[in-house]
Amino acid sequence: MALVAGMRVGSRVLFRPWAWLPGAALGRKESAARGRVGARGFGSQRVLVEPDPAAGIAVMKLKSPPVNSLSLELLTEFVISLEKLENDKTFRGIILTSDCPGVFSAGLDLMEMCGKNPAHYAEYWKAVQELWLRLYLSNLVLIAAINGACPAGGCLISLTCDYRVLADNPKYVIGLNETLLGIVAPFWFKDTLVNTIGHRTSERALQLGILFPPAEALQVGMVDKVVPEDQVQSTALSVMAQWLSIPDHARQLTKNMMRKATADRLVKQRDSDIQNFVGFISRDSIQKSLQVYLGKLRQKKG
Numbered sequence: 623m624a625l626v627a628g629m630r631v632g633s634r635v636l637f638r639p640w641a642w643l644p645g646a647a648l649g650r651k652e653s654a655a656r657g658r659v660g661a662r663g664f665g666s667q668r669v670l671v672e673p674d675p676a677a678g679i680a681v682m683k684l685k686s687p688p689v690n691s692l693s694l695e696l697l698t699e700f701v702i703s704l705e706k707l708e709n710d711k712t713f714r715g716i717i718l719t720s721d722c723p724g725v726f727s728a729g730l731d732l733m734e735m736c737g738k739n740p741a742h743y744a745e746y747w748k749a750v751q752e753l754w755l756r757l758y759l760s761n762l763v764l765i766a767a768i769n770g771a772c773p774a775g776g777c778l779i780s781l782t783c784d785y786r787v788l789a790d791n792p793k794y795v796i797g798l799n800e801t802l803l804g805i806v807a808p809f810w811f812k813d814t815l816v817n818t819i820g821h822r823t824s825e826r827a828l829q830l831g832i833l834f835p836p837a838e839a840l841q842v843g844m845v846d847k848v849v850p851e852d853q854v855q856s857t858a859l860s861v862m863a864q865w866l867s868i869p870d871h872a873r874q875l876t877k878n879m880m881r882k883a884t885a886d887r888l889v890k891q892r893d894s895d896i897q898n899f900v901g902f903i904s905r906d907s908i909q910k911s912l913q914v915y916l917g918k919l920r921q922k923k924g
């Protein structure tokens with residue numbers, strides 16, 4: 623077996639880019655929970671996993687009501703489920719979707735970024751980085767079945783997937799809307815977007831914080847297919863079949879070739895990226911902006 627840049631070619635699991643990342647190792651309890659997934663569903667409180675070993679795929683459903691905001695707990699459970707599937711050779715692909723009606727994910731949990739201390743912000747940001755790195759460089763085919771609104775961090779998660787299917791509902795907007803909150807998308811959010819929709823469209827979308835409705839999302843390439851709501855899952859399954867018809871080793875090496883440089887940019891500066899986040903989010907002006915935004919979200923109801 624040849625070794626290419628740390629990847630063992632000839633076995634199904636070609637690369638585990640996170641294995642050497644600081645802080646990537648799971649604790650003993652979590653490690654013990656790993657193992658073969660088998661045919662029964664597994665998962666955790668916030669991440670449901672429905673395996674189909676015969677097909678070599680699993681459907682992963684985010685289930686953190688009301689809006690799948692990416693709390694520290696959800697991020698942790700997400701990473702654990704992902705690693706379980708990555709480590710089980712039965713699985714070649716994951717369909718990522720939501721169990722919360724009308725929302726794929728509301729993005730990063732604003733409560734994790736408001737009124738906490740620097741140590742908490744650092745821990746939180748490290749978890750956000752970790753999930754992005756694992757998703758972005760995953761060996762598995764990832765298909766996002768986007769069955770709800772998909773702003774900011776929710777959009778980022780979908781952008782790490784190899785293919786995005788969006789339900790045709792005008793409420794299901796998608797984009798990196800950070801500027802609308804008075805915050806700035808970090809460089810690796812930006813890079814992920816640029817790699818998907820190109821520089822000029824990203825520049826406009828990021829500065830204006832555009833949340834694209836389905837037809838526009840399709841037009842700019844933010845998603846690959848828009849289908850009626852009741853066809854999202856079946857479309858994701860047929861797209862998956864097409865991607866799984868490609869030999870794993872060739873597809874995985876190609877994916878790595880396309881994505882590694884982008885991931886490496888973050889890997890090389892994880893600590894400084896955490897420090898930037900902590901410094902930025904701790905500013906009084908940023909805390910005020912987030913509070914105002916949260917207030918508007920709550921008022922919307924009343």
Ligand SMILES: CCCCCCCCCCCC/C=C/CC(=O)SCCNC(=O)CCNC(=O)[C@H](O)C(C)(C)COP(=O)(O)OP(=O)(O)OC[C@H]1O[C@@H](n2cnc3c(N)ncnc32)[C@H](O)[C@@H]1OP(=O)(O)O
Pocket residue numbers: 688689691692724725727728729730731732733771773774775776799800803805806807808898899902903916919920922923
């Ligand atoms: C000098 C340069 C330095 C650069 C350094 C850079 C350093 C980094 C900078 C920081 C970057 C940080 C990046 C952040 C990315 C993000 O993901 S931020 C999150 C953005 N998310 C949003 O804007 C979405 C907000 N939510 C919504 O729009 C809606 O909730 C929805 C469309 C998703 C769903 O609508 P609906 O079904 O009507 O539900 P709601 O009634 O609105 O919400 C229910 C409930 O949930 C609460 N909630 C909603 N979103 C969030 C969230 N993201 N986090 C926490 N909580 C959320 C909402 O307030 C309601 O709560 P209550 O029931 O009222 O208590």
